[in-house]
Amino acid sequence: MPRTRLIVSQALTTLERNLRRDGDPLGFRGNYWIDWSQGLDLPSQGPRCLYTGRMYQMLPYVAQTSKLVARYQSWLACPGLAKLLELGGRLAGEATLRRLARAAGEIEQRARDSLRGIWAGLCAVGAQPAFLQQQEPYSGVLLYDLGMEDAARGQADKLGALFSSQGFSEVIAVDPHSVHLLRGAFPEALRRRGVSIRHYLELLAPARERIAQRRRLLPIQEVVVHDSCVMARELGLMDQVRQVAQALGLAVKEPADTRENTACCGGPIEYAFGELSQQVSRLRAQELARVSEQVLVTCPICLLNLSPYESELGIRVWDLGELLHRALGAELKPDDQRQGNHG
């Protein structure tokens, strides 16, 4: 709690500066954001566009920096050190950020598998979208969460202009926060340009029979579903994840707090209030562990915040994208992709 104003000020100022300088809240540059797609033959044009919002790709970096913030929070509040870190970050640039991210190798692999699995799922239901590669911009979710509404609206507007100029009529997002930002918070950014946005589960669930026909056997038989707050209460997407999980051959179990009454993973405040965030996520992880060892999430922030309790509680937290990757990814052949193109 001491020096909270300074910490919040630093977070907001750094975000705002990085976004203005590099078009990215963390100051990343280069190919980092599209590493996950290596080896996939992703088209660059089509009626619909996949939008990652960089949320899954951020996980390794966020995992490491959150640990650092929790450990050195009192130091980070010192103005001199903050200035030094900011300058160091600017000089070292992407190399330092990549080194930090590499230390979180496991979560990086999971994030990569999740995105590839979501891609495989979309191909399996005949909805292969295009991908903007390095042109894909950040969504502005962090800015919005921190109350920087004007900056977030500006970022949403840039997104709308980009999708429209590339000829896309539909955007398929992989995370609930980006969908909420562009559908709930700033709907006009896309709507006035004739572009719509959907969460990938809104395409997979209606065509789940095709997933059931193509899937391979998974190493688990059941899951307890953790509904993300945004998925359940903002977007109303609750049946879809259960339907797709069942199509993958999994028995679905429910925790005590579920669906509209789901409990938060603690993630949205991790950037500055690590201790409180961890207390919230521990309570939720314990509740889920009482129902099953296999926990299913559909949000990268939930994945990041519940997975640290895997060893302690004897659970495994799966992003739905990871399961899609295991069930469908290995079967994804060039023929499937071409078929998806015409679906």
Place this chain on the structure above:
Amino acid sequence: MSKGAELKRELLAELAKCRACRFCVDVCPTYQASQGVEPLSSFGRLQIIRHLLTGVLQLDDALSYALYSCLQCRRCENVCQSKGQALEICRTIHQGRVYLSPSYVKGVEEVEGDA
């Protein structure tokens, strides 16, 4: 009316709807995690915003912690609706941040100087 003044007026109007039943307190994840610190509950945060706007309180580290630690999970709103009210609690807290956040985006020395 300026944008800030308009936002302040809207916030006070929304806050006036709260009947202080406190049913939202128990379901707040940060209230649960802090083992019962009411300023870290949805109701506590609404009261902080009300008193900041009316000048009863001045923003300090403890109040900043309470306001910016809201998860925006909207679990409190489910309870509020079930009790016959329909406050947009998280939206109100978010708008409180919108009102305050621009003043945070400045040099570290300036913020330190305010402390």
